[in-house]
Amino acid sequence: MANHKSAIKRALQNETRRLRNKGVKSRIKNVVKQVRLDAAENNADSAVKDLIAAQVAIDKASKRGVIHSKTAARKISRLSKLVNDINA
Secondary structure, three states: OOOOHHHHHHHHHHHHHHHHHHHHHHHHHHHHHHHHHHHHOOOHHHHHHHHHHHHHHHHHHHHHOOOOHHHHHHHHHHHHHHHHHHHO
């Protein structure tokens, strides 16, 4: 455990941020999973609606620094391609 006052504070801050990031990452996983399920069932209307929700969640995570911007772009691109393929 940390010995200095500043190191103790930093450890507490890191734990708070870790828990916040964990929730955001969990949200991303859930919305991505929902889009993939809709695509697997060929449910185009629902897939498009869930894709928009996924894009919002992923962009917010990227903006807050939870995930890298290129990771966010890659996830959105792959989901969009998946949804576009079932719409075509």
